[in-house]
Amino acid sequence: MTSQYKASRFSAPSKQPTQTYRLSSMCLPAPLSVGDLDTFSTISRQVSPLRKRQTLFAQGEEFKSLYIVRCGSLKQVYRDITNEEHITQFYLPGEVVGLDAISSGFHPGVTQALETTSVCEILPEALEELAQKRPGELGMNGCFLRVMSRALHQERMMVRLFLNRTSDVRLASFLLALSTRFRQQGYSPFSFRLSMSRSDIGNYLGLAVETVSRLLGRFQDLELLTAKGREIRIDDLDGLTALADGRGRQSIWHATVSSPSSSHLASMPAH
Amino acid sequence: MTSQYKASRFSAPSKQPTQTYRLSSMCLPAPLSVGDLDTFSTISRQVSPLRKRQTLFAQGEEFKSLYIVRCGSLKQVYRDITNEEHITQFYLPGEVVGLDAISSGFHPGVTQALETTSVCEILPEALEELAQKRPGELGMNGCFLRVMSRALHQERMMVRLFLNRTSDVRLASFLLALSTRFRQQGYSPFSFRLSMSRSDIGNYLGLAVETVSRLLGRFQDLELLTAKGREIRIDDLDGLTALADGRGRQSIWHATVSSPSSSHLASMPAH
DNA sequence: CGCACACTTGACGGGGTTCAAGTGTAGTGG
DNA sequence: CCACTACACTTGAACCCCGTCAAGTGTGCG
Known part of the structure; x- marks a missing residue:
């Protein structure tokens, strides 16, 4: 199985396992790999494209299907108990939408298109059928668990990125x-x-x-x-x-501009 | 080794379509439900308990098995590219450990016991076997996807909790x-x-x-x-x-102490 | 034009980090 | 028992990043 990360460095598990990640690459979900996309496309069907501001599902709506973004983008907005809105995710092409609704059976937030967006629907019946025909596909090596595991890992890295x-x-x-x-x-x-x-x-x-x-x-x-x-x-x-x-808590505000004309910071714009 | 309780309930845990969530309840992963625990226990086996500071796996170690915490607690520490350490999760009894290693095949961080801790190992072979015998168990309603979906959702809520x-x-x-x-x-x-x-x-x-x-x-x-x-x-x-x-950005530092004796703040301790 | 909204820019204040020093508290060996 | 070390925890003071408030500048639409 191909690893999402630079797995070539880990020729032997007995070697010193100094694996580190770049937090900066964890800011958005990763798209499906080509192989996973193939699997998913056998059980998905296109639906009519969403226009800007149109919603894929509302907050609290019952979970029915997963979706894969084909082109365009969406944002997932979750309204909390104090009526505040939080954007929990942006979905770009290749990303699976709706994974966080499986457990509760309801979508935890509104998901709406930021622009004209087309998505594919993954029918649950087709998924069950796949489970019967190719049970290994849903086991530990199955694309589903892989996709969710990656999403979980990325969300975890996001927390650290934003916290510190x-x-x-x-x-x-x-x-x-x-x-x-x-x-x-x-x-x-x-x-x-x-x-x-x-x-x-x-x-x-x-x-x-x-x-x-x-x-x-x-x-x-x-x-x-x-x-x-x-x-x-x-x-x-x-x-x-x-x-x-960079890791420090020092911001870039007081950094000096490396360009030769160091005066244009406090001066008027060039035009 | 089979439990006398059948894991026959696969209905969605939540009944009403909750509109909002309490962020405060999202600070730690939720343990497995009783039904899920039953399912998992049929394919898991106890391993020798970990002493304090002992590690379940190292950062970069190859993924082999999932674990369920029986008693005690662990922390997952992830060391980033700048050699900083981030604690990404505490694992308490009933929680599944290792889900974020499935996608890459390697554990993204050290997981070590905070105290004497005993865990159960979920053997991948047993899991595959289960997949063959009861494919529905790993489908959309299977406990695995539910557990991961919940973990993902909780991690997402954590981000919002900590960000604002x-x-x-x-x-x-x-x-x-x-x-x-x-x-x-x-x-x-x-x-x-x-x-x-x-x-x-x-x-x-x-x-x-x-x-x-x-x-x-x-x-x-x-x-x-x-x-x-x-x-x-x-x-x-x-x-x-x-x-x-509370939602505001106002801290409690300047809040007045509501107790009748308002002087004990600046006065000597009672004893 | 008028309105709404996205975006920019400035000034100010506060929450929380950092630096620094002091106080338990556990572990080890005498 | 105490001395000694190491580390967890507390407490104080100063600074600064960034949120808030406020005002101004596009930009699109009816």
Whole structure:
């Protein structure tokens, strides 16, 4: 079985197991692998695409099917007891939607499209049928358990990322995760369009909208990226990665701009 | 070796379509339900108990089996690329250990006992055998998917709990979750002993050790609980719950002590 | 134009981390 | 028994990241 991570380093289990992960790569769920996608597509069927703001299911709605995102994106919003809204996940192409509804039988939050989005439905009957025909597929090596295990692991890493990191690390990690996902989908990892608002990003990362905005401006001052509205162009991938891998609680606000013209920070914009 | 109770109930645990969840109840993983425990116990076997600090598996170790905690407790520590340690989970009795290793095939962190702990091993062969005999058991209604789905959901709620809540809410939620778990195990929910250090708690909740210590002192000032070393006695469950359900970013530092003798805050200890 | 909403930018305050020092408390060996 | 060490825990003071409040600037839509 192929590992999702750099498993080639672990030739022998007896070797010193110093396996570490990059927190920055844990900011978004990973898509299904090609093999898993094959398995799933045998038991799924296309449904009519969702328009922007249309919901796939409401909070508290009964669990019926799982879905796989084909193209577009969704956000899962969960409203808590104090009527606050929390964005618990963004779903990008290749990701399975609805896994967290299996246990309770009800969807824990609204899931709605951020843009025109098409999804495939995994029919439970087809799944049961698959279970009868190929029981191994659902065992320890089955794609289902693998997918859920990965989701669980990633969610766990997310907690750590957000708990102990400054706002700049969080945002850099988020943008890098997006970049990686776009590359996996065959799009440019350096230039892409955000389907979610600043407010959504802030909510997801536990930051105020103002902080997100300020950080994006700061990233541009540091010449890490260029942001015009929701269009993002990453200019310095290594720099952004270094930032995301930083561990300290020190923010980048007081970092000096490495560009020759050090005065443009306090001066007027160039145009 | 078969249990006299049949694991025949596979209905969804939750009856009403809950609209909202209490974040405070999401601070620790939930134990297996009785029915699930029955199913698991048919395919598990006891292993020799772990002593304090002994590890169940190391970080990067190959995934072989799942385990269920019988008694005692463990912590899962994950060391990241910057050599920092993060406690990603505490495992209490009834909880399944190792679910996050299925996808990659390697354990993402060290899991070691906080005290003398006994666990049951779930043999993969027995699991495969079960898959052959009772394929439905591993389908959408199977206990496995349910357990993982619940873990995923809880991890997601944890993120939201920790992202937007103040330190006092986090700690109160953690203590209440512990209390609930102890009650489920048949122990007193009001008086128990922490198996983890202040440092562990702080790491898990994303707080400095000093903050945990200060908060525990503050909780005592407010007569919510009594803490002597690792012994905890909850004096005001409702008050603690109200604190955990609070949503604001305002901490309790400037809250006035409601007790009649308002002077004992600045005065000498009673003895 | 007017309204709504997304986004930006500035000023300020507070919660919580960090630094620093002190106080138990357990474990070991004399 | 005490001395000694190591570590868990407490307590105090200062700083700073980031949330809040406030105001201003696009940008789209009727």
